[in-house]
Amino acid sequence: MSGKGDCYNKAPMESFWGILKPGLAYHRKFKTRQQAIQEITEYIETFYN
Numbered sequence: 851m852s853g854k855g856d857c858y859n860k861a862p863m864e865s866f867w868g869i870l871k872p873g874l875a876y877h878r879k880f881k882t883r884q885q886a887i888q889e890i891t892e893y894i895e896t897f898y899n
Contacts, residue, residue, distance in 0.1 A: 873897065
């Protein structure tokens with residue numbers, strides 16, 4: 851997906867992070883890394899897909 855002059859170089863990941871951050875991560879503090887991993891994985895599997 852990378853290459854010189856490729857205007858869609860990072861578009862899929864930028865779109866993903868643009869949805870994930872406001873939908874889940876902003877304004878939240880996770881107590882542990884494991885809790886963050888679990889909730890982000892759950893969010894991806896249920897909402898994003």
